Amino acid sequence: MLRYSFVAISIVAVINLLLTEVFLVQILLAICVVTSLGIAIIWPEPLPPPPPPDLWSDAPETKDRETKVCSSCGKAVDKKWSMCPYCSKRV
Numbered sequence: 001m002l003r004y005s006f007v008a009i010s011i012v013a014v015i016n017l018l019l020t021e022v023f024l025v026q027i028l029l030a031i032c033v034v035t036s037l038g039i040a041i042i043w044p045e046p047l048p049p050p051p052p053p054d055l056w057s058d059a060p061e062t063k064d065r066e067t068k069v070c071s072s073c074g075k076a077v078d079k080k081w082s083m084c085p086y087c088s089k090r091v
């Protein structure tokens, strides 16, 4: 969008350059045309293209920690634990 406004500026400057007869104004308009056209040509795209929608894979369904249930209080404890952290008895 900004690129088109620079193109419009250069077009208006070219029209002014054709209409004016003052030498200083002609020089200024020529500078304006060159810079605005140059910016319009080399201006980068404002946003990179959006990433593909399948970039992020779904989270794994399974849990990453193996759990078992405490035999005395019934709460879930880590499988490698030998003592229950809730009731402090052997699982």
Ligand SMILES: [Zn+2]
Residues within 6 Å of the ligand: 070, 071, 072, 073, 074, 075, 084, 085, 086, 087, 088, 089
């Ligand atoms: Zn317990």
